[in-house]
Amino acid sequence: MTYTLKVAERSDIHIGRTEELLPSLLPDGRIIVITDTNIDRYQHPLLKDREYIMIGTGESIKTLHTVEMIYRRFVELGIDRECFVLGIGGGIVTDITGFVASTYMRGLRFGFVSTTLLGQVDASVGGKNGVNLDGYKNMVGTFNQPQFVICDPTLLGTLPEREFRSGLAEIVKAGVIADRSLFERLENNSFEALLSDHKLLGEVILAAIKVKAEIVGRDERESGERRKLNLGHTFAHAIEKLSSRMNHGEAVAVGTILAARIALRLGVLATSDAERIERMLSSLGFSLTLPIELEQLVTAISKDKKSDGNALHFVLPTGIGSCEIRKMTIDQITQLCLAEKC
């Protein structure tokens, strides 16, 4: 079964099998693939008969240094504007590929085969491309939509459970901010069911992508509503920067809980809904304990690129399937965190 939806009127997101979809999506002419060593190891058939550049894995390689290395390889290989760049991999590969393709020779066409759950439901969709700078997440980048993204649930079988769980945090986020029935579906299915039932997983992926596609369609460059997609991320980016113990989704889960507690404290979220969010993330196996000191957390969030002077556009869940964006100072957030013993 294949589903297709559009983001920002020009990027097609396809949920289905890569081998069925990719041939008709690739243009004629030279295709250069950017991929990583995990794909080489676990999904090598995707690279068969392709010209590719391989990068390493892990957040630490998402830098301008890696970008520069790829530009140099492009020059050596004679890549020009006629070529199409295909990123095959998780969020790190697609973020880097989108950035390289958007900037090399002022822009080449590009598309993605997204191979992780986190990539499929968040990173590869929506046209944000970029790299980290001095450990601060996504400080350098572009808004530029890929021509297509293939989200292939059958590729997720080789993911380690921890990596799979990381993607679920973004699906929970989509449910909390805008899709109550998605959240309820997650409540009614276990981690094991999501892992093993491809039909269920495909439908849940589709629902999460729909949430993102609709929001990005209304606010592509994040001047308003797109900020909702950052629920939990202000805290998560700081946690990821300061603690090597948590991956992105794990940090988003903790960040979502902190945001829910702040919303509770402000009286915009009912206790029963805050408990549902907490129960859901616990039942999926997330640790919800802050892995760093609160003081470290608040210092780091003040440096988040989304801060505006001493204020942040903070996303507060207001129910299951609804949220609001509130401009809050770092001091307010700190006081609320302290009051709640986050």
Ligand code: GLY
């Ligand atoms: N990951 C949040 C966004 O794409 O806006």
